[in-house]
Amino acid sequence: MDENNIENEQTPEEEQDNSRRNFLKFGAVGAGVAAAAVAGIEIAQRMEGVPLDHFPLPMNENYVRIDQRNQVNTYCNSKKLNDAHPERAKAFNNFNFHEKKLGFYRGPYRDHAEGQGQIDRALASAGFFGATSQLDYTFSMDTIDEGVGSWKQTMLSKDKYQFDSPKDATMSIKSAAKLFGAVRCGITARDERWDYDPLYDSKNDKMLTWEDDFPFVPKSVIVVMVEMDYEAIATAPSWITDAATGEGYGRAMKLAGQLTVFLRQLGYQAVAAMNDLSVSAPYAVAAGIGESARNGSIITPEFGPRVRIAKIYTDLEDVEYTPPRDYGVASFCLNCMRCADSCPGEAITHGPPTWEPTYSTDPDAIWQASNGVLKFHNDSRKCFQFWTENDGGCAACIASCPYNKPDFWHHRLVDAQNVIAPGPVHSFMREMDILFGYGKINDPIRIVKFWKTGDQI
Amino acid sequence: MMGLTWYILGILSALLGYLMYEYSLKHPLDRISWTGLVLGVVLVLFSIAWGVGSVLEGVPRAASMGLLLFGFSGVIILTLTGRYITTKGKDTKI
Numbered sequence: 001m002d003e004n005n006i007e008n009e010q011t012p013e014e015e016q017d018n019s020r021r022n023f024l025k026f027g028a029v030g031a032g033v034a035a036a037a038v039a040g041i042e043i044a045q046r047m048e049g050v051p052l053d054h055f056p057l058p059m060n061e062n063y064v065r066i067d068q069r070n071q072v073n074t075y076c077n078s079k080k081l082n083d084a085h086p087e088r089a090k091a092f093n094n095f096n097f098h099e100k101k102l103g104f105y106r107g108p109y110r111d112h113a114e115g116q117g118q119i120d121r122a123l124a125s126a127g128f129f130g131a132t133s134q135l136d137y138t139f140s141m142d143t144i145d146e147g148v149g150s151w152k153q154t155m156l157s158k159d160k161y162q163f164d165s166p167k168d169a170t171m172s173i174k175s176a177a178k179l180f181g182a183v184r185c186g187i188t189a190r191d192e193r194w195d196y197d198p199l200y201d202s203k204n205d206k207m208l209t210w211e212d213d214f215p216f217v218p219k220s221v222i223v224v225m226v227e228m229d230y231e232a233i234a235t236a237p238s239w240i241t242d243a244a245t246g247e248g249y250g251r252a253m254k255l256a257g258q259l260t261v262f263l264r265q266l267g268y269q270a271v272a273a274m275n276d277l278s279v280s281a282p283y284a285v286a287a288g289i290g291e292s293a294r295n296g297s298i299i300t301p302e303f304g305p306r307v308r309i310a311k312i313y314t315d316l317e318d319v320e321y322t323p324p325r326d327y328g329v330a331s332f333c334l335n336c337m338r339c340a341d342s343c344p345g346e347a348i349t350h351g352p353p354t355w356e357p358t359y360s361t362d363p364d365a366i367w368q369a370s371n372g373v374l375k376f377h378n379d380s381r382k383c384f385q386f387w388t389e390n391d392g393g394c395a396a397c398i399a400s401c402p403y404n405k406p407d408f409w410h411h412r413l414v415d416a417q418n419v420i421a422p423g424p425v426h427s428f429m430r431e432m433d434i435l436f437g438y439g440k441i442n443d444p445i446r447i448v449k450f451w452k453t454g455d456q457i
Numbered sequence: 458m459m460g461l462t463w464y465i466l467g468i469l470s471a472l473l474g475y476l477m478y479e480y481s482l483k484h485p486l487d488r489i490s491w492t493g494l495v496l497g498v499v500l501v502l503f504s505i506a507w508g509v510g511s512v513l514e515g516v517p518r519a520a521s522m523g524l525l526l527f528g529f530s531g532v533i534i535l536t537l538t539g540r541y542i543t544t545k546g547k548d549t550k551i
Contacts, residue, residue, distance in 0.1 A: 436523070
């Protein structure tokens with residue numbers, strides 16, 4: 001044995017000490033791995049949404065069901081309603097909602113560099129063709145009992161299919177929805193609070209009731225979402241966004257129509273609805289497929305607000321309802337405000353959630369509001385006014401939202417971070433989003449880029 | 458393309474991990490050196506993945522910002538760690 005080896009030899013005490021040290025080292029590493037795994041599982045669960053046992057938006061006694069005549073689009077469509085309420089135009093700088101709607105989409109072509117040329121208008125019209133052709137060529141998504149949303153129970157099977165269990169019913173419906181193009185699907189109990197009352201047929205200027213006119217007593221509402229094209233929405237507020245919106249409506253409508261046929265063929269009555277029959281947002285929240293956002297839309301994981309919602313009313317009752325979920329959106333929206341900063345019509349509030357609108361207390365200015373819900377109250381009149389000035393839709397609040405991202409790994413990583421981070425980090429992430437070049441509106445580069453997306457196929 | 462990036466980054470990670478291990482056998486590293494090396498390498502690799510992802514989604518500004526924030530931080534950490542290791546080596550020799 002040489003001298004070096006003698007030097008390296010350890011005493012039994014030293015060996016024991018080393019062994020303890022190694023044990024502690026491995027223990028610490030193991031504990032670290034276990035902690036990381038637990039944290040990972042927790043983050044994954046939060047990203048999928050934490051199930052809630054209650055409707056997440058607080059409500060008070062001031063809430064009343066929304067009269068469909070006060071829904072801005074329905075109101076704009078009807079000359080009769082506008083004639084009956086001259087005070088509403090007066091309270092809004094003599095803005096005649098119906099006349100503006102009639103002139104909407106009919107102005108001269110503008111600058112193609114801003115996405116408002118002839119080719120952009122052609123694309124928008126083609127985009128909406130999918131939707132209008134399913135609605136007997138009615139250019140309004142809030143028209144009731146029309147086309148795919150017909151109340152007639154055609155193809156209704158006499159044989160009522162019995163699902164193995166409520167869970168099986170839900171899974172079968174969701175599977176069908178996925179096949180027909182849904183990116184999200186939830187099922188909730190019919191809640192009269194969100195249903196328009198009375199319903200209003202703006203095409204024929206006729207009031208309708210759920211009790212006397214609707215073909216059955218709905219028990220459940222299936223809420224589905226389809227994605228809108230990222231590159232097209234990124235051109236906001238160009239006319240190209242209308243193409244994405246119309247295309248989204250068309251696919252949502254097709255999907256909702258197919259689900260009604262599916263249910264009717266199983267012996268259950270069903271009616272498809274887009275923006276008619278009820279306010280879509282609270283139904284989507286109740287069905288757990290998204291969360292209410294500052295811009296008035298629904299934000300859903302992965303797609304953000306870049307989705308279109310359709311509903312299917314059915315008398316199928318024996319289903320397992322999907323609970324509302326907390327995705328961390330409400331807390332992010334409190335601190336972000338990118339949509340409010342980007343809104344060309346200044347329709348989106350910068351304030352915290354309130355029970356009533358804060359932009360006015362004049363009854364002639366807040367006829368379209370839904371009081372008694374603690375949420376972000378935005379002025380849909382201003383939103384519509386910008387549309388008419390723009391002679392097309394807008395989607396700036398969708399394009400600018402930090403949740404609106406294409407499906408790339410680094411965005412999912414940021415999403416994961418956002419669900420666990422506290423408020424100040426959300427403000428920081430908003431700044432980072434801007435710094436990294438996302439969510440810019442009025443960007444001519446996005447128009448050029450959109451018209452090169454054909455290269456991807 | 459992203460799949461190929463992950464594949465290459467996987468090979469790079471394994472290679473760099475092996476090289477660090479080999480180096481540590483010849484020149485034992487303390488905790489600070491290990492932390493600096495691992496953090497620096499991870500940040501540089503992360504910035505590459507971020508950059509490729511951002512270019513693929515068509516947001517070059519996000520790619521450059523990612524490279525600047527993560528990659529540059531990684532390079533600084535690696536430089537400081539390298540200096541720390543070499544300085545420490547010299548101190549030991551003295």
